[in-house]
Amino acid sequence: MTETLLKVDDLKKYFPISGGIFGRKVGEVKAVDGVSFILKKGETFGLVGESGCGKSTTGRMLLRLTEPSAGTIEFDETLLTDLSKKQMRKKRRDIQMIFQDPFGSLNPRYTVQQIIEQPLIVHGLGTSKERSRMVEELLETVGLDAYAASRYPHQFSGGQRQRIGIARALAVRPKLIVADEPVSALDVSIQSQVLNLLKELQSEFKLTYVFISHDLGVVRHISDRVGVMYLGRLVEVADSNMLYVSPKHPYTRALLSAVPVPDPKNKSNRIILSGDVPNPAHPPEGCAFHTRCPLAADICRKVRPELITDEQGHAAACHFI
C-alpha cells in the first residue's frame, strides 16, 4: 500500500543575477541546490526552514510554476520534468496547490462559484448544473455555507478565504496537494481549524501533501515525515517523531530549541544562532551551515557533508553524526 507517489531527484533552481546595461549574467542565486526526497501515497511531507531557504521555490517547482534548472520530478510514474507545457497543463489536474496569501490567491473579480468551478471547466468536467452541485458540495466539505457561492472573495475573512482556496484545490480530486504556508497568514485560533480540516480531508480523499511552513509546531502536527532546508539544501530528513525527539543536525537542534514551550518552569537550553543566513549568491564553501554552527570544525569549512541515511531512515547532512 505504500506506493511511491512523488520522487524528487537532485532538483535545482538557479536564478540568474543580471547586471550592467546589457543585462549580462553576472552570477546566480542557488535558490534550490540539489533537493531529493521521496513521498509515499497518503503521506504528508513537511518542508521547514527559514525564509529564503528555497522551500517555496521547491514547492512551486513540483507544479512547474517555476521551471527547475536541473533535476527530475517523477510523479505517479510520469516524469513531470519531461512533459511539454501542454501536457503539463493536463497533468495539473492531479497536483494542486494551496497558497499562502488568502487575499491574493483568489481573483477579486470572480464569485466563489466561478473560482471553485474554474478547475472543473479547465479540465472539462461536468455540465454547468453538475458543476454548481459540486461547488455546493465542496463548500460544505470545507465548512462553508452553500450560499457563499454567489459572493465575492472580499466578503470573506482570511480563514474563510483559505477554505475557498482549499475547495478549489480539491475540486478536481487531485492526488497531491502542495500547501505553501497555508496557515501562516491566519490567526492562531484559525490556524488549528484549517490544519484539522486539511487532516480530515486527507483521510477522506486519500490525499498526499507537501506541506511547506516555517512553523515547526504546525509541521509536527500535520506531517509524517519532515525535511529541514537550509540555503537550498535538505540538511535533515526523518520521520516526524524521530526528528522532533532526536534531531541530528545542529541546525535542526537550534530550530527546535527556539520553539516556545508553554511552561514557565521549563528552562530549556536555547541554542542561539548568531549571524544571518549567508547570501545564497555566494554560499559558504564546504558545509553551508558552518558559518553559524556551534560544532563547526576545519572539515566543515572544506568538505560539504552528504545527506546520509541511517537504518531507521533518518537522514542528516553533517560530519558529526
Added chain:
Amino acid sequence: MKRKKINLNLLVGCFVLLFFLVTMVVSFFYTPYDVNAIAVSNKLQAPSSAHWFGTDPFGRDILSRIMAGTQTAFFVGSVVTLIGVVFGTLIGGFAGYVGGWLDEIIMRAIDALMAFPGIILAIMIVAVFGTGTLNTAIALGILATPGIARIARSGFIQNKQLEYVSAAKSIGVHPLKIIFREILPNIYSPLIVAASVAFAIALLAEASLSYLGLGVQPPDPSLGRMLKESQEYLTTSPWFTLAPGITITLLVLGFYMLSNGIRDLTDHRSK
C-alpha cells in the same frame, strides 16, 4: 442589508452623454437649417428665436452646425479610443505579461513613439495617408496607443506576480486565458480612465489638427474648427465661440464623469 448609494458620477455622465448622443442621432435626420447653407446677408447674427445660437460669418446656423459637429466628435473620439485601447492593451499586456527582452524591445519602441512630439507625428501620418476625418482619427488613435500601452503594462506587471495568477497557472488555465480572463478584468479601472482621457484628448487634438488644416476638411462641421474659426470674432460675436466651446467642455466632462462612475461600479474593493 444592501443600501444603494447613488452613483452621481454615473448618473450625470450618462445623462450628459445621452443628451449629446440623442442630439447626434437627431442631426442625421433633422437640423433646424441646412448645415452648409450659406446666407451672407445673415452673417454673425446674435442668438435669437430664429437662430438659437446665432449664425457664423457665412450666415450658417450655429445650432445646426453644432448638432452635426457632434457626429464628427463622436466618430473621431470613438475611433481614437477604440484604436488606443485595443492596441494599447494588446501591446502593453503582452509586454507586461511576457516580460524579458521582448518587453524591453516593445517598450523602447513605445518610448520612441512617445518621445516624438504628438502633433508632428499626427501631421506626418496625415501627410502620408491624406487628410480627412477617418485619417485624422487613425492618426490620433496611433498617438493614444503608447500611453494606454504603458498603463496596461504596469497593470499586468503588478498583477502577474499575485498569487491568483499562480493559482490559475496551477489549475492549468491557458496563458491567453490568464491574460484576458484573469488579469484584464482587474485592470479595467485604470484602462477605463485612460480611455476617457483619450476620448477627451482626441476631441481637442482633432480641433488642433483641423486648425492646421489637416483634420476635418471644410465644409464638414467640426466643433474644433468652429472654435478656431470663431477666434477672430471673439470680441464682437462671443456666442460663436461659446457654443462649440461649451459643447466640447460638456462632452469631455460627461465622458470623464461616466468613466468615474463606471470605475466605482466595477471596483469591488472600493465598496
